[in-house]
Every structure is written in structure tokens, then in C-alpha cells.
Amino acid sequence: MGLLDKNFFIQICTDYQQLLFKKSNEILQNVTDAEDAVQEAFIRIEKNLDQIHNLPDDIRAIYCVNIVKNISLDMLRKKKRRHTANMDDFCSVADSLSIEETVVEKCTVDEIKKAMRKLAEKDYELLYLYLFKELQPIEIAEIMHISSENVRVSIHRAKKKLVVILNEEGITL
Amino acid sequence: MTFDEKIKQAIAEDHEEYFGESYGISEKHRFSISYKLCQAKMLRNYGKNISARDPGSVRRLKYVLAAVAVAVVLGTTAFAATSIGRFAFSKHSDYSQLFMENISSDKKIIEEYYGLPDTEGWVITEYYADEKSSLILYDRGDTHIDVGQEIIDRGVHHINTEYADPEPLSLYEPNDGIYVDQGGGDTSIYWIYDGYLFYLGGNIDKYEAINLAYSLKIIDLEKNL
Numbered sequence: 001m002g003l004l005d006k007n008f009f010i011q012i013c014t015d016y017q018q019l020l021f022k023k024s025n026e027i028l029q030n031v032t033d034a035e036d037a038v039q040e041a042f043i044r045i046e047k048n049l050d051q052i053h054n055l056p057d058d059i060r061a062i063y064c065v066n067i068v069k070n071i072s073l074d075m076l077r078k079k080k081r082r083h084t085a086n087m088d089d090f091c092s093v094a095d096s097l098s099i100e101e102t103v104v105e106k107c108t109v110d111e112i113k114k115a116m117r118k119l120a121e122k123d124y125e126l127l128y129l130y131l132f133k134e135l136q137p138i139e140i141a142e143i144m145h146i147s148s149e150n151v152r153v154s155i156h157r158a159k160k161k162l163v164v165i166l167n168e169e170g171i172t173l
Numbered sequence: 174m175t176f177d178e179k180i181k182q183a184i185a186e187d188h189e190e191y192f193g194e195s196y197g198i199s200e201k202h203r204f205s206i207s208y209k210l211c212q213a214k215m216l217r218n219y220g221k222n223i224s225a226r227d228p229g230s231v232r233r234l235k236y237v238l239a240a241v242a243v244a245v246v247l248g249t250t251a252f253a254a255t256s257i258g259r260f261a262f263s264k265h266s267d268y269s270q271l272f273m274e275n276i277s278s279d280k281k282i283i284e285e286y287y288g289l290p291d292t293e294g295w296v297i298t299e300y301y302a303d304e305k306s307s308l309i310l311y312d313r314g315d316t317h318i319d320v321g322q323e324i325i326d327r328g329v330h331h332i333n334t335e336y337a338d339p340e341p342l343s344l345y346e347p348n349d350g351i352y353v354d355q356g357g358g359d360t361s362i363y364w365i366y367d368g369y370l371f372y373l374g375g376n377i378d379k380y381e382a383i384n385l386a387y388s389l390k391i392i393d394l395e396k397n398l
Contacts, residue, residue: 017204018202021204022202109182
């Protein structure tokens, strides 16, 4: 590991520590625990520095944020505080729901934009990486720190959730 | 236009604003001194294949801090506390904590920063400073020194005593400090001076640490902030 690597790591720490703290504190609601989570996140980031180095800035942020989120959620689970922020719960839309083509056809881009703001952050990030950045599930899996199977399922569910939101907004037959 | 294409278009139009809001920082968090210390040590040890001893220590340390803070807020001492000099001390199985008792200071912000004299060959490699705390990292050859300074705001401070028993130390007044042998050739000392709590640690022995503590002087750090 050379000086350049160390400088890059310092830059990552400087650039992201406030963001990681914010994301962790949103989950943990505890400043001290959130600082711990950030610290732990940087240890994991250091171990994956080569991978992070090759990521574009925007995806790098998502990568780092998801590390700290996973750590924070683990801490939360250990403390058995609450489950509302559990990432698994972000994907809890009933599988039986099918995407209604009529809704899809009728809705406008502006309506989707508005509806997407109501998605969980993880769902937005998944759709951003998959549809906008056009990354493969296996690439997204590495960034989001979940399995590629989970990526596929989560993308599908995110779209379903979007349809549910659009329905709730009155975009129906 | 398919649903996916519409979503892609929506994201194209909105993602900058979305991430600006979601990932933006509206209010900067002021990290604790223990976080800064742990972070600084992690950076210092970068690439040296050193085990995660320090982060582990800080985790315990912070849990302890939270517990101590609760105890103080409740006006109770839930721990079996004893005293070392002017510090209350509580020993646990793999860690311990200290918090100050009967010490007050009218200094609500750091009015002057203390550091090592620049005539002794110490080079500042990194520092963090705000109005309530500072941490300056020095190198001289293979010797690494951390100097911390905090206001005595609540009488509750925390130190890492995971690897040894703290011992009383007298610098400017009887029992105004604490010495901790951190193991592996590392030493930490803490003391009160000029209305502040000071910390000095590094890969030095106790007497070097004491001598360095005596050598601290007011430095012009503010111009670099």
C-alpha cells in the first residue's frame, strides 16, 4: 500500500465521514453509536480500497453509504431496538402484486418522478444503478453489499412498489 | 415508452436533486474527541497490518461514555466508582472509565490551543480543532505523539484504560493527572491544566510523556483553522 493509497483513503474519510454519520444516525438515532458505525465502515472501506478506487464518484458514495447502513442495521438488530429501518422491510411488498400495464401506460414521467420520491432510499438507489447507470445485477450486488439474486428481486419489488404508489396517487383505470 | 424507460427518464431528470437532498449535509456533525483519536490512529496505522485493536477499544470506550453520561444525568453512580486523585474511576472486566469530579472551569470554549514546541523537531502530521476540543498528531522519526485538549464542560470525560489500570499522576498539583500504560510501549497521560483537560499519548514511556506534557506551550493553531 503506497502513499497514494493512503492519501486516497484519507480523502475518502474526509469526503464521506459526515455523509456516513448522517446515514448511520438516521438509522441508529444515537450519536455515539453512529460514530462507532462510521469508524467500523472506514475499516471495511480500507479493506476494499482497490474496488472503491475504480468506482465513479456517485457510485462510490452509494457504496460507502451502504456499508455504513449495513453496519448500522446490524448494530440495531443486536440491540433489538426496532425493526422499522430494517433493510429487508424495505422489500416487503406482496409478491403477488403484478405490475398493471395500464398504469404503466398512463403514467407520465413527471408522475413517476414524484412517486419515486416516496420510495425507500435503497429502492431509489437500486433503480438508479440498474436503469440509469445500466449496471448488471452482479455489479450492483457489490456496490449494495447484497447478493445478485437479492438485487434482481429487489429491483422487481421496487418497480412494484412504484406501481402501488402510482395507484395510490390515482393513476388507475 | 416502456415503464423502465419512463423510470430511467424520471431518474435522469431528478437524481441530482434527489441525491443532493438525500446525501447532502445540512448540518455538520462535530465528531467526538474519541472518534477523532480513533480515526487518526487508523490513518496512522494504515497499511501496517495492525489488528483492529484501536477501533475495538473505542467502541467499548463509547459505550462506556454513554453509560457514564446517563449516570451523570441521573445523578447516580451506577458503577462501583473509586477515586484516583481528582478523577472518579470505575473498573470493568476489560475496560474502565474515568470521569472528573468536583472540577469546574469557566472556560466554555478553548481560548488558546496548546501544543508541542516547534523547536524540538516535532512535525504536525495532522490536527483537528474546534472551539471545544483539539487533537494534534506529531511525528518525530518513529515516535508518534497525540496531544489532545478539551474544555471541562460537564465533568464527564472518557479515556481508554482497556489494557491497564490507571495510576495517579501529579504534574502541576498533587494528583491532577492519570497515567495509563496502554501496553506495547504505548503510554497515555491525562491531566488538568489552565482550565482544560489535556491528553498526551504515544509510543513513549511514562517519563517521556511527563516531560512532553511539561513542554506544552500555547501555539498559534488558529491561523491554520
